[in-house]
Amino acid sequence: MLFKKQDKTQSESSxxxxxxxxxxxxxxxxxxxxxxxxxAKSNARAMREYEKKKRVKHVDESVYTCKMQDENNIVEFDxxxxxxxxxxxxxxxxxxxxxxxxxGATVGVVGESGCGKSVTSLSLMxxxxxxxxxxxxxxxxxxxxxxxxxxxxxxxxxxxxxxGKQIAMIFQEPMTSLNPVFRIGYQLDEMVLLHTGCTxxxxxxxxxxxxxxxxIAAPERVYSCYPHELSxxxxxxxxxxxxxxxxxxxxxxxxxxxxxxxxxxxxxxxLLREIKQKIDGSIMLITHDxxxxxxxxxxxxxxxxxxxxxxxxxxxxxxxxxxxxxxxxQKSKPVxxxxxxxxxxxPGQVPNPIDMPNFCxxxxxxxxxxDKCNGEYPHFVQVSPTHRVSCxxxxxxxxxGGSNE
Amino acid sequence: xxxxxxxxxxxxxxxxxxxxxxxxxEGAAEEATAPAExxxxxxxxxxxxxxxxxxxxxxxxxxxxxxVKAVDDVSFKIAKGTTLGIVGESGCGKTTLGRTxxxxxxxxxxxxxxDGKDINKLKTAEMNALRPQMQIIFQDPYSSLSPRMPVGExxxxxxxxxxxVPKAELKEYVLEVMKSCGLPYHYYERYPHEFxxxxxxxxxxxxxxxxxxxxxxxxxxxxxxxxxxxxxxxxLLKDMQEKMGLTYIFISHDLSVVEHISNYVGVMYLxxxxxxxxxxDIFDKPMHPYTxxxxxxxxxxxxxxxxxxxxxxxxxxxxINAPSGCKFHTRCNHCMDICKEVAPKFKxxxxxxxxxxxxxxxx
Numbered sequence: 001m002l003f004k005k006q007d008k009t010q011s012e013s014s015x016x017x018x019x020x021x022x023x024x025x026x027x028x029x030x031x032x033x034x035x036x037x038x039x040a041k042s043n044a045r046a047m048r049e050y051e052k053k054k055r056v057k058h059v060d061e062s063v064y065t066c067k068m069q070d071e072n073n074i075v076e077f078d079x080x081x082x083x084x085x086x087x088x089x090x091x092x093x094x095x096x097x098x099x100x101x102x103x104g105a106t107v108g109v110v111g112e113s114g115c116g117k118s119v120t121s122l123s124l125m126x127x128x129x130x131x132x133x134x135x136x137x138x139x140x141x142x143x144x145x146x147x148x149x150x151x152x153x154x155x156x157x158x159x160x161x162x163x164g165k166q167i168a169m170i171f172q173e174p175m176t177s178l179n180p181v182f183r184i185g186y187q188l189d190e191m192v193l194l195h196t197g198c199t200x201x202x203x204x205x206x207x208x209x210x211x212x213x214x215x216i217a218a219p220e221r222v223y224s225c226y227p228h229e230l231s232x233x234x235x236x237x238x239x240x241x242x243x244x245x246x247x248x249x250x251x252x253x254x255x256x257x258x259x260x261x262x263x264x265x266x267x268x269x270x271l272l273r274e275i276k277q278k279i280d281g282s283i284m285l286i287t288h289d290x291x292x293x294x295x296x297x298x299x300x301x302x303x304x305x306x307x308x309x310x311x312x313x314x315x316x317x318x319x320x321x322x323x324x325x326x327x328x329x330q331k332s333k334p335v336x337x338x339x340x341x342x343x344x345x346x347p348g349q350v351p352n353p354i355d356m357p358n359f360c361x362x363x364x365x366x367x368x369x370x371d372k373c374n375g376e377y378p379h380f381v382q383v384s385p386t387h388r389v390s391c392x393x394x395x396x397x398x399x400x401g402g403s404n405e
Numbered sequence: 406x407x408x409x410x411x412x413x414x415x416x417x418x419x420x421x422x423x424x425x426x427x428x429x430x431e432g433a434a435e436e437a438t439a440p441a442e443x444x445x446x447x448x449x450x451x452x453x454x455x456x457x458x459x460x461x462x463x464x465x466x467x468x469x470x471x472x473v474k475a476v477d478d479v480s481f482k483i484a485k486g487t488t489l490g491i492v493g494e495s496g497c498g499k500t501t502l503g504r505t506x507x508x509x510x511x512x513x514x515x516x517x518x519x520d521g522k523d524i525n526k527l528k529t530a531e532m533n534a535l536r537p538q539m540q541i542i543f544q545d546p547y548s549s550l551s552p553r554m555p556v557g558e559x560x561x562x563x564x565x566x567x568x569x570v571p572k573a574e575l576k577e578y579v580l581e582v583m584k585s586c587g588l589p590y591h592y593y594e595r596y597p598h599e600f601x602x603x604x605x606x607x608x609x610x611x612x613x614x615x616x617x618x619x620x621x622x623x624x625x626x627x628x629x630x631x632x633x634x635x636x637x638x639x640x641l642l643k644d645m646q647e648k649m650g651l652t653y654i655f656i657s658h659d660l661s662v663v664e665h666i667s668n669y670v671g672v673m674y675l676x677x678x679x680x681x682x683x684x685x686d687i688f689d690k691p692m693h694p695y696t697x698x699x700x701x702x703x704x705x706x707x708x709x710x711x712x713x714x715x716x717x718x719x720x721x722x723x724x725i726n727a728p729s730g731c732k733f734h735t736r737c738n739h740c741m742d743i744c745k746e747v748a749p750k751f752k753x754x755x756x757x758x759x760x761x762x763x764x765x766x767x768x
Contacts, residue, residue, distance in 0.1 A: 112632065112633060113631055231720045232495075234720070261494040261495055261658060261721075262494070262658065262660065262702045262703055263494060263698060263702050263717045264494075264720070265704075266702035266704075266714055266716055267716055267717075269704070270714075270716060288632060289704065290632075290706035291661075291703065291705055293706070294705065294706045294708045295705075295708075314708040315709075318706065318707060318708050328633065330706065332632055332633050332635070332636035333632050333635075333706065334661040334662055334664065334665035335706060335707075336660055336664050336688065336700070336705065337664075337688060340665070342640060342643070343636040343639055343640055345633065345636040346636070349601060349603065
């Protein structure tokens with residue numbers, strides 16, 4: 001859906017753009033009836049194929065068992081591709097994403113809306129909107145302790161055992177992600193009952209303990225409340241309690257504080273940090289707020305138009321950003337007590353994810369563009385053991401060592 | 406623009422509010438036609454003891470039993486060509502304040518002097534004549550543009566309504582405004598759904614600025630936008646301010662944006678203004694405990710700078726039964742006995758730094 005919307009707005013590139021020939025003919029995304037028929041046909045074919053693969057009843061465990069590249073990682077994304085088959089063409093929402101989340105670390109994923117951060121996390125949960133959205137390639141290796149599974153190949157039945165228990169998710173909007181017709185207690189118990197098989201009384205005791213853990217003052221009262229009776233901050237705490245109730249090894253926090261006020265945001269971030277210490281898990285923190293990332297994350301992954309463009313430790317990304325987009329992103333946000341006369345702005349807009357050309361996606365908005373940028377999409381350059389960037393500006397310095405793609 | 410204005414008006418409670426509340430006060434105001442204290446000649450807008458109450462609960466006959474005090478006794482002034490930033494948590498009355506100043510909602514009490522005239526007392530026709538000078542840019546660019554009108558018509562409608570330019574020159578004028586707001590002229594006949602958030606916000610800005618206003622309320626104009634687009638819009642707003650000599654009220658919950666764009670900052674809590682000072686003063690040495698906590702809660706994009714954070718406990722209380730005395734005392738770290746009983750005065754502590762707090766001498 002999101003991508004369809006973007007498609008329509010795509011054609012106006014930037015301020016002062018040169019005039020298009022005419023309203024429709026100049027629009028490169030205008031589709032004739034014949035073209036859209038063809039797209040619909042090929043989409044249907046592709047979707048049928050992927051759905052068929054998913055429907056296979058008995059999948060042998062060996063098919064989706066794999067080996068972690070590094071045992072210290074909890075998750076490894078390896079060249080993940082998640083596409084959406086839309087009426088306007090195939091939107092490559094995630095296009096070759098490679099990064100890993102170490103055990104006990106917080107990894108922040110930053111990027112603007114539509115850059116594929118959320119789709120990456122949804123792929124990890126196998127919650128991508130099917131049949132339009134499909135993981136078409138690559139693997140997501142999840143470390144189960146004694147063994148590792150490739151989530152991209154896992155059948156749904158097996159995935160259900162992992163989802164919620166091993167990997168939990170905190171969604172962006174606490175207002176919409178709680179069910180308004182059930183009491184908080186029911187929604188908390190549901191998770192525990194499903195995954196641990198304890199009795200109702202035990203589940204209730206556990207839930208109340210969880211509510212206490214996330215700093216709710218009157219857990220018994222909140223347990224029997226409906227979501228509408230709670231404030232935004234309280235609801236987000238309940239969401240965190242639900243996510244934590246099965247002691248997950250990995251928590252995905254998808255913009256956990258975007259809908260909240262600064263003072264409440266500070267409370268929630270503190271809580272997340274505290275809880276990470278307590279349960280010794282990892283957090284994948286998705287946000288567009290660089291301030292939140294700087295406070296929370298150990299490692300940062302910067303995404304742009306479905307690809308990872310730079311990864312590194314938080315210090316590296318903030319003190320020595322290399323990719324022009326990362327630099328621009330940091331310069332375009334005003335910072336308290338750092339006075340600038342005029343904000344830097346990245347010209348233009350995020351490109352349309354449909355029919356991406358095979359050159360650096362940031363080329364048209366980049367002010368450091370060199371001749372080489374017209375070539376194919378740049379490989380990753382390993383700048384330091386932890387710092388990688390995909391940009392031609394750093395190609396010579398970093399040698400060929402780190403071409404991961 | 407005018408269709409937006411009209412859309413906002415006919416909400417029944419907004420029109421009702423002043424009738425039963427403070428009828429006496431209105432009568433008193435009529436007697437004294439001149440303001441009690443002389444107006445500051447440099448100020449374009451001066452707000453005194455502005456109040457806006459919404460009835461929360463009514464009895465059987467429709468008489469209100471309790472009120473939501475969305476804006477409760479707020480006073481400030483803005484000099485020509487400057488920007489006042491209003492910050493606060495959601496539900497603290499920032500938006501209501503902005504809309505009451507423009508008389509999109511009629512005030513329950515208090516005076517709003519725009520250019521020396523109390524706009525609360527103007528007749529509808531007089532107010533309509535004044536409207537082009539006071540404009541607003543709304544928060545959500547997705548819902549504030551009519552989906553059935555092409556961009557040119559949206560921008561030109563209010564201009565035609567107020568007869569600012571002759572009919573024959575209207576299109577030319579609209580194109581000129583569009584150009585100055587960074588919209589290419591072939592957008593003239595496109596519809597809002599064809600644009601992204603940033604472009605829509607540009608259309609909203611063009612719509613407001615087409616009327617050649619002197620005063621614009623920007624109600625969270627960048628909250629719904631991406632970071633890189635935010636910078637574009639903020640720069641545009643600043644450019645237009647320089648070019649047209651505009652005066653802004655910039656309402657936002659994003660403190661870093663407010664610091665960047667404002668000359669003065671007002672901090673609101675539960676309908677009251679708790680601190681008002683120039684941007685440098687308030688960010689260097691915030692005096693009110695709430696301001697301190699609010700500023701310390703802003704995440705700073707620098708991994709080495711972990712500021713000492715003051716975490717406020719609990720949530721913002723309900724504005725229906727606001728706490729007695731100082732409204733902030735339920736969450737304050739420096740709460741004293743007097744705070745629970747007596748509301749502190751909003752006083753100037755030098756250099757125009759106004760604070761309402763018992764930590765500072767009250768006499």
